Amino acid sequence: MVRIGRRWKHLLTLPACVYFLVLLLQFFSWHVTDLSAAGDCGVKQAEEMSPEDAAAAVASGTLNSPLLYRHILPPAKFEDVKFARKFSLPVPVTDHKEFFGLPAGLPPHYRISDHTNTTEINMQALVTLVKIATTITFRCNKILKQGGRTCQRVPDGDKKFCADETVAPPTRPCIVYSIGIGHDFSFDKAMGSYGCDVFAFDDDIYHDIYKRNPFPRVHFAHIRLGKLVLVDTEINNIKNSTFDFLYRPLDNIMYILQHQKSNIDFLKLDVEGQEWDIFEESIFKTDILERTRQLAIEVHMKKFCEKDLPPADLNGAINKYLRFYEGLQTRGFQLAHHEPNYMGDEGVVTVGGITFAPLAEQLWVNTRVREGRRPRYRRPIDFYVEKLEE
Structure with missing residues (x-):
């Protein structure tokens, strides 16, 4: 010593x-x-x-209560790994080392819905659905993270973008549609810096604070995406006021913006669970996706989160979600990125013994995109953007 x-x-x-x-x-x-x-x-x-x-x-008060996404990997259970291997699904990840240091209070691995009676569930359709929704079929060598910020030391709001030469849009000109921005323009700002004309759409009682051009090459319109042209009025009994929402389908938006024959080089869509009806009853009835290069979408399979869901309704939800994914595949889209989004109380669900996240961020790349015409603006772009709100 x-x-x-x-x-x-x-x-x-x-x-x-x-x-x-x-x-x-x-x-x-x-x-x-x-x-x-x-x-x-x-x-x-x-x-x-x-x-x-x-x-x-x-x-x-818009900035006082931002939406906090909580990304954390659920611990794998033995039965989850067993079913994953049986149906050739992605094996649940168990490594939490990269998430060390996250704040306490994030949602643990729990099951909101536990539909285990496989005799009443269309297991073949369910397995096909989970496979299509989670299996990467397009290898992108250069995936870029566009926009986003960090809340509670966890990434939030970013979108993935495939910059491979074979599928990336031309630097100039290119067209980006950003539908459902919430109050986060970081993605739109990044794509504007990339060299694209970005057309952003969203509306609520707080969006009046945003100008027509919040950032260079970013054009913002106070409308929502819908299945048809519709004006919906929200009545606030507490404030004794009303607010009108204007909905437009995507083909109508493109027609007004002089893009009816043009390519959408990047379509970002986050409409909080309305995507299934909008695609099936509107977008799939047009040729817009055939002219869309990349699609970044947050999917919300919230029907699986309902407790005690009757088998008929459960099978109907499975078939509805499956029609969406098969519709993308038949139009040439392949999944290039999949990131489960464990937000709030959704966590993960178990259906027929298969555990997966009902919310996820996905990037789809069109391998058979059809080249369209370049848009011709006879007036300044904002002239056409303003017509969307009329």
Whole structure:
């Protein structure tokens, strides 16, 4: 044992005290960050806006309650791995090391719906659905992350974009449709910087704070995507006010914007569960997808989250979701990226013994895209964007 004189002991204790103090401050800062995550997200969002728009957003409360997505891998159970191998499905991931340090309170692995009576479930259709929705069939060598921010130290709002030369849109000109932006323009800003004309669409009582051109090459219209042209009125009994929502189908939007014969180089769509009806009753009845190069969509298979769902309704949901994916495949789309989105209380569901995430971010690439005509604008682009709101 090495003995050290008294005069040198304080040199050993001082670094130890400093190190302990640093650890204590770091631990405290982690908790403060977790508690103020929503505010931090709002600050980052405000930084992307002009000072006037940011002040208006804070005053209206838009930035006080941002939507926090919670991405965390559920632990794999033995029966989940067993069924995955039996039906050649992706084996659930169990490695949590890359998520070390996430704040407490994220949703654990639980099952909202547990439909295990396989005699009443169309297992063949279910297995086909999960395979198509999760199996990568197109190898993209260069996937770019466009937009997004970090809330609670977890990525949120970013979209994947395949930049391979064979499928990437031309740098200039290219057309991006961003449908369902919420209050996050980071993706639109990134695609505008890439060199595309971005047409963004969304509407609620808070979207009036955004200008027609929030960023260079980004054009924003206060409308929603629907199955047909429709005006819906929302009545707020608390504030004693009404708000009108204008819905337009995609082919109508493209006609007004002079894109009826043009390519959509990148279509981003997040309509919170309405995508199934919109595609089946509107988009699939047009040739728009045949002229769309890439599709980034968040799918919401929320029907599987309902408890005690009758077998007939469950099979109807399976067939409905399956028709959507088969419709994409018949038009030349292949899945290039799949990322489960464990948001809020949805977590994961187990249907017929197969466990999967009902919400997911997906990137589809069209391998048989049909070349369209370049748009011809006789007037400034914003002239046509304004006509969408009439």
